[in-house]
Amino acid sequence: MSDPFLLPVTPPKPAPPADAADAPSEDSGAWQRQHISALFLGLLRFGRSLFNLIPAVAALGLSGNSRYIPFAIAGYFLLHIGGVLSHWLFTLYRIGPDSLSIRHGLFSRNERHIGFDRVQDISIEQGLLPRLLGVARISIETGAGSGEDVTLFPIKMEKAEALRETLRAYREQARPLAEAQDSADELSSTPSTPPASSDDSRLLFALPPRKLLLSGVFSPSLAVIALLGALIGFADRFEPFGLNIPSERELIAMIEAYVGSNIFQQNSSPRSIALVIAPLLLAIAALSLITGIIRTIFRDWDYRLSREPRTLRRLRGLTTRTDVAITIRRVQSATLVTGLIRQIFGWQELRLRSLASDIGSGEGGGDHQIIPFAQREEIDPILEEIGLLPNWEAVEWQRSHGILALPSFFTLILFAASAASFSIPAANSWGWPLFGAAILLLLIEILTARRHFHGVDGDKILIRSGLFRPSLTILPRRAIQSADISDNFLYRRLGLASLAFGVPGISSHADDRIPAISLSKATALRAAIFHRD
Amino acid sequence: MTAIFPITPDHSAEPPHPTPPEDLTPIEPRYAWVLRASLAINALITTAIIATADALLVPKLGLPQGIATGLIAFFWLLMLLILPSRRVLSIRYHISDDHIRIRRGFLFTVDTIVPFVRVQHLDVSQGVIERSLGLSSLTIHTSGVLNQAVTLPGLETSLAHAMRETIHRHILTDFA
Numbered sequence: 001m002s003d004p005f006l007l008p009v010t011p012p013k014p015a016p017p018a019d020a021a022d023a024p025s026e027d028s029g030a031w032q033r034q035h036i037s038a039l040f041l042g043l044l045r046f047g048r049s050l051f052n053l054i055p056a057v058a059a060l061g062l063s064g065n066s067r068y069i070p071f072a073i074a075g076y077f078l079l080h081i082g083g084v085l086s087h088w089l090f091t092l093y094r095i096g097p098d099s100l101s102i103r104h105g106l107f108s109r110n111e112r113h114i115g116f117d118r119v120q121d122i123s124i125e126q127g128l129l130p131r132l133l134g135v136a137r138i139s140i141e142t143g144a145g146s147g148e149d150v151t152l153f154p155i156k157m158e159k160a161e162a163l164r165e166t167l168r169a170y171r172e173q174a175r176p177l178a179e180a181q182d183s184a185d186e187l188s189s190t191p192s193t194p195p196a197s198s199d200d201s202r203l204l205f206a207l208p209p210r211k212l213l214l215s216g217v218f219s220p221s222l223a224v225i226a227l228l229g230a231l232i233g234f235a236d237r238f239e240p241f242g243l244n245i246p247s248e249r250e251l252i253a254m255i256e257a258y259v260g261s262n263i264f265q266q267n268s269s270p271r272s273i274a275l276v277i278a279p280l281l282l283a284i285a286a287l288s289l290i291t292g293i294i295r296t297i298f299r300d301w302d303y304r305l306s307r308e309p310r311t312l313r314r315l316r317g318l319t320t321r322t323d324v325a326i327t328i329r330r331v332q333s334a335t336l337v338t339g340l341i342r343q344i345f346g347w348q349e350l351r352l353r354s355l356a357s358d359i360g361s362g363e364g365g366g367d368h369q370i371i372p373f374a375q376r377e378e379i380d381p382i383l384e385e386i387g388l389l390p391n392w393e394a395v396e397w398q399r400s401h402g403i404l405a406l407p408s409f410f411t412l413i414l415f416a417a418s419a420a421s422f423s424i425p426a427a428n429s430w431g432w433p434l435f436g437a438a439i440l441l442l443l444i445e446i447l448t449a450r451r452h453f454h455g456v457d458g459d460k461i462l463i464r465s466g467l468f469r470p471s472l473t474i475l476p477r478r479a480i481q482s483a484d485i486s487d488n489f490l491y492r493r494l495g496l497a498s499l500a501f502g503v504p505g506i507s508s509h510a511d512d513r514i515p516a517i518s519l520s521k522a523t524a525l526r527a528a529i530f531h532r533d
Numbered sequence: 534m535t536a537i538f539p540i541t542p543d544h545s546a547e548p549p550h551p552t553p554p555e556d557l558t559p560i561e562p563r564y565a566w567v568l569r570a571s572l573a574i575n576a577l578i579t580t581a582i583i584a585t586a587d588a589l590l591v592p593k594l595g596l597p598q599g600i601a602t603g604l605i606a607f608f609w610l611l612m613l614l615i616l617p618s619r620r621v622l623s624i625r626y627h628i629s630d631d632h633i634r635i636r637r638g639f640l641f642t643v644d645t646i647v648p649f650v651r652v653q654h655l656d657v658s659q660g661v662i663e664r665s666l667g668l669s670s671l672t673i674h675t676s677g678v679l680n681q682a683v684t685l686p687g688l689e690t691s692l693a694h695a696m697r698e699t700i701h702r703h704i705l706t707d708f709a
Contacts, residue, residue, distance in 0.1 A: 107661045107664075108659060108661055108663075108664070109659040109664065110656055110657075110658040112654060112656045113654060113655045113697055113701060115654070118652075118704065142676075143676045144654060144674040144675065144676055144681065149674075480677075481647070481651040481675040481677035481680070482645055482646060482647040482648075482677050482679065483645070483646050484645045485644040486643040487641075487642050489640055489641075501677070501679065502647075502677025502680040503678060504676040504677055505678065506678055526646060530631075530632055
């Protein structure tokens, strides 16, 4: 399998489509307004927008100024008409040979320019009334970060269809065959295309029950603590099925009976408190372990990851079985996530960040778990499958500067100082624990700051970070849309800068930032990323 | 180490960009008026609030009147004198044959590069004051989460349109 991540060969700039001439030729190239029915439709919207006026009307009525109400409505009406009219008058669009421009505004102006080759999605929508008027709403998306990019409403249905046709013709000329196939693939997203041979779908990864159990052990759920707290608070008033759940006071009495002394009194010894706290903590730990295991079993039962011609397909779940397909071409980056204890045993989780239009992703793209729990040797083949496997031995990890711990250092100094001033450690029994907590937090911050690494392998950038939840992001060069080098007065003094990448797709696990590296390294890295384009 | 992606070692790096920050093109100095105007609006509003409080509340407390108003007015005056011109000087750009580079900020600097092939669409916009000065802003939209929209303000309107055209002509290929 050749690397699916190589950039497609640059297609030659296509000539304007030949059939553009017999498309809406009479307007192509000229600035035009949206359909005049905008005024009528805008007028109708007045009824709905009257709701905005309710508070004002109510205020006028209640303050005994009800004679002004008609004037208020009339004034609002005039404002609305003015708005509708100026919106129609000062919104102009132009369809050029290879681009669409939209101009807005009377006082402040905005002119948007969309190249046809950037249009990802075009949709035409027609309500009942617009249908009677023969007009439609056309929405165009380019795949820029922020959803819908252009909406024209109302425009004549024929014009909308002609525009769509122009775009389609342009795309067919411009795009290489592979891309056309790819977009056809996206349309028939569910595997409706019959597999040509049996190895069109092959299993890449499965989670046997023993490993599933182990994975549950490593992901204890803290939800049980919240649940317990809620139950205790609830117990006073709630007797389910006639059962008497003990109230706090009864619970204390029970515990005291169990320990054999009234330990909740003022002068209880630390030993007797430990006698109560220790079993309680143990019980909570056991409970969270068990709920974690149960949750994992329900979620990851019979976990299967298989490779289909253009997608990775993930099946999982005991009661709710989910089926998610991730188009490999749309994968933007891979992230390996592990835990503080999990990493000692080498267990890792693989997540992929994808563009928004994958099927079954529910939350509209972003992050997908691909492998819940596996060793590096099992993950590597899958990374290779999607072309994101780095040559681990060749990567030279470079650490970010320790200055990263500075901001939290200051806040913790403040914290420790306030702890000390509230209760002088030597005098008050709470002083030392507070001081100790501050020192511990500081230590954690320093350790976290020392966990920022980056490395480069071929055209992949690797970013490692995190102490309690260490992650490693593999960012292919082709996913990088833009790069920022940022610094501040302090960094400049130290010759440092941070390098951040703009990557499509929101992910809570991927890390696209290399903080606090030397400025020369940051600029060299960025130059190397972009100058091969 | 693979040679495809050469990373020059620390400090011995050859000039990574054809243009060092000082040689980037500055934006039009008259853009400072746009900043001054928006700053002045903020200044007027806050000064008015403080002055009202000064006139109504301070006498009741038995404190000397006019100090707070004077201070805030002085603060804004200082800001108006210093900030806009410095900010305008700090915004610089460079258009090469395949990317645009925009640098802004003086205390906290952000230096962005967007390759033309990564541009999704472009806006040229003008506020009221910008329009009276014959200036426009160019906004570049990308599909990344960071830098969804990068704005370069303070361009001569004709230049902004020309830049838009240039970038549009360079948009040749798409990756997905």
